Amino acid sequence: MTESAANKEADGDTCHRVKPGRNGTVRNRQYRQPKSCCLDEAKVHQKTCNGGLYGRPFIESFEETPMLLAVLTYMGYGILTVFGYLRDFLREWKIEKCHIAREREEQRDFVPLYQDFENFYTRNLYMRIRDGWNRPICSVPGAKMDLVERVSHDYNWTFSYTGRAVKDVVNMGSYNYLGFAENAGPCTNAAAAVTLKCGVGVCSTRQEMGNLDRHEELEKLTARFLGVEAAMAFGMGFATNSMNIPALTGKGCLILSDELNHASLVLGARLSGSTIRVFKHNNMQSLEKLLRDAIVHGQPRTHRPWKKILILVEGIYSMEGSIVRLPEILALKKKYKAYLYLDEAHSIGALGANGRGVLDYFGLDPSDVDIMMGTFTKSFGAAGGYIGGRKELIDYLRCHSHSAVYATSMSAPVVEQIITSMKCIMGEDGTTIGRERIRQLAENTTYFRTRLQELGFIIYGNKDSPVIPMMLYLPAKIGAFVREMLKRNIGVVVVGFPATPIIESRARFCISAAHTKETLDMALAAISEVGDVLRVKYSQPRVPDARRRPFDETTYDGWED
């Protein structure tokens, strides 16, 4: 997709050239409801219906929650809450033994550190299934891992370790997209050499005495990898967002943030002091409406024009498995002269033929995105984050980033791991390993998604996203699923409220290039088996007529005509 074509779309002078509803287009309520025909909506509709913006099919599915399940889920939470109150009552009257850590005697008359209701959820709901999270591991987080065996004799209030390990658990949880979480091979060797030479710490900040030559090399390489003028690296992915957004916007600026953005983006936006408005997840109508309103009405009360507008989006949303509708966002951004901050935490390395993230995936020009952010934690098997963009931006950040001034710079071996893995992805190490892994990841993703769908599970997200959420809905099934899977030696991640909407509890699989077909088959067999036991194969045979299905505005369906 070229720039000019995107511009054309933004001007709205190409429409309906492509048959609506063709492969990869979006069908949503606007399209089916003749009543929404006011000008701007109509325009958006043309754009979203126009497959021309996308160089490839954009297929994303979010199957609607079956009504019965929604009711049952609410009932489930209702029962848990009632029992929670009952048990709180029993604890209060010392009928049930209470395991909660208590305030010191000396400080009993202080204002309580926690309000009683604050921890109600933790105490009565989370505690029941706490064993599904924070499972300690004692090996590389590769395709298979070893878990530290732990048991609880007091219903998850405390754990004790048996001293044994659960060997060779299939790892469907780590963000090890390209399989660079390894303890042997060129990356590890390079990191080992640097450890011996430089040690692990730095003991100073970038601006003071912590600017190693390897940092600068990493930044040059990252810039080259991303195809931008310059880049800067930071020690923590979370802090890359939370400590740099405040350097970019301030009072009088507007931040438009996707509703499902990561906590770090939300925190960064909040720390910046800018006005924050939230648009519906990946919903271009919602974004465009906010953009228009913002420019037309200006700042609240004073009605002065906004100084600048920054759109915050992620490449792959880690809880939905959806991919940002970047071509449309770029068109909107150009039309309304907003700036775009793209967080590629999960997509860098994991998408695109060259592993260069969503821009590579859509075939777009990196210079169109103002701020390219990403992390080294996932695909590169290291730690930290980066920001890439024009040289002026990076120069400014070098002087004004909170991270550069106040935070210790990156550990040298970690930097080395990133440099070697990035070179491997780029093919600069003289091998095709990187390319091979990118291809393998795409293949694994397609295979796993297709198989899950065939098995009858409801899975969310884009067909090309290696993050695969699978719906469980009922709170009781969260714990049951994760335990049953571990019995079958598969480590999975489950998520419930508050990380997801209350009824949409889910399991999440992260596909890795390190997974072999056998591993995936093993996992799939176990998932299918547990799925039968727990009856979580919810997907209903599709009704051919899309019109009958009640979509809300944010729902995109994604099968081909």
Add this chain to the structure above:
Amino acid sequence: TGSFVLPGAHGVQSASSASSTKMASGQQWVLVEMVQAFYEAPAYHLILEGILILWIIRLLFSKTYKLQERSDLTEKEKEELIEEWQPEPLVPTVSKDHPSLNYDVVSGPPSHKIIVNGKECINFASFNFLGLLDNERVKQKALASLKKYGVGTCGPRGFYGTFDVHLELEERLAKFMRTEEAIIYSYGFATIASAIPAYSKRGDIIFVDEAACFSIQKGLQASRSLIKYFKHNDMEDLERLLKEQELEDQKNPRKARVTRKFIVVEGLYMNTSDLCPLPELVKLKYKYKVRIFMEESMSFGVLGEHGRGVTEHFGVSIDDIDLISANMENAVASIGGFCCGRSFVIDHQRLSGQGYCFSASLPPMLAAAAIEALNIMEEDPGIFTILRGRSIFTPSLKVVGEVFAPALHLQLEQSTGSRESDIRTLRGVIDYCLERQIALTQARYLDKEERFLPPPSIRVVVTVEQTEEDIEKASSCIREAAISVHQRSQDRSLVTDTASNRQPFS
């Protein structure tokens, strides 16, 4: 007329049933009379009444007044506004000679001997207090961990990002600090910045020292609580604020019962290198029932007989401090940070500490390095005494901080006029020393972001690795540099002074 008869009819209704026939005939008579009156009425009367009835209907069913003219913009006007709007550039351009644009480049390890901009120097800039950065034992442990776990953890603590090494480090830290529990973060800056908002929410009150470091300031901002700054280390000022709050609480006891109050201080202040008066703080804590959070990045592994920090230095029970946070990037010479305290307090962060929950966990090799550093610190507490014995003596610059603080600030005796020229003057000192193989650095701040911007300074760090000679050399070098730079700037200021003050009568 009808109006005459009607009350009668009402009266009849409540009377006995015997009079019901009479009532019926009475009603009939009224109706007849009305119709008759209608026929007899003049036309103009009827028309008038008709109009009146219509008018009443209109009043009932129509809006009585018009809201002021709606000022909705037309689509065209909107398009024009959108067309017209020009945003500010994303970032302002930075001039090429911005003092913090061009970093000093360190090649090789940033240890005792350091190569800065191609020149080998003795390091007086990194916070490597105990010299653990290039300790062979630490390196070997890190290496062994690397060979076992690889580099990254590929996940947050909740999702298979907890390694046995993390659990071990947490246990060791708790043991080292003699607290119930410790929690580790993967980034030093994020530690206290995440810990504060985990407890203090909107509506709560935080009393904080003016000299608090930047990560505390960010934590305060993220908490959205009410922030009250007291003068640096001024306990009277703090007590004044606490008393004020007490009065306020008495006025509204219901609100006071749910308003949490915290004092946030640093053990050894990063920006001023002096100690907080902890015993007084603890007294105030119990008097006014306020919790104390203390950030100990500069004092952990430095102060106290066993390096436990300010609590040990003052002999204050660590249980009296609600939360202690420190990073593992200074004395421990690894990466990351930790909080420690009672389980009742600390455990809460495992679900509420943003930097803990939402960030990838600390690479295991860095945790392993920290464990080994703790081993060394436990085995040989003598290093803390050696460290405290080190101090820089430079009479020509103003030395700020306690003598035993490992990082001291050297400021200009007299400002040269503006912050910018002060910074340039100090840079002159640093360059002079760099030439003579002493690596120094300025304490860097974001001028516009700091709540109370400290004056520009050179931060000199002493470590156990430096010898007496090294320190002597550095002292004399800084002295010479300061004198020559002072001379130069004085000359310059004299020149400018005479130039600007050349009044006719002088």
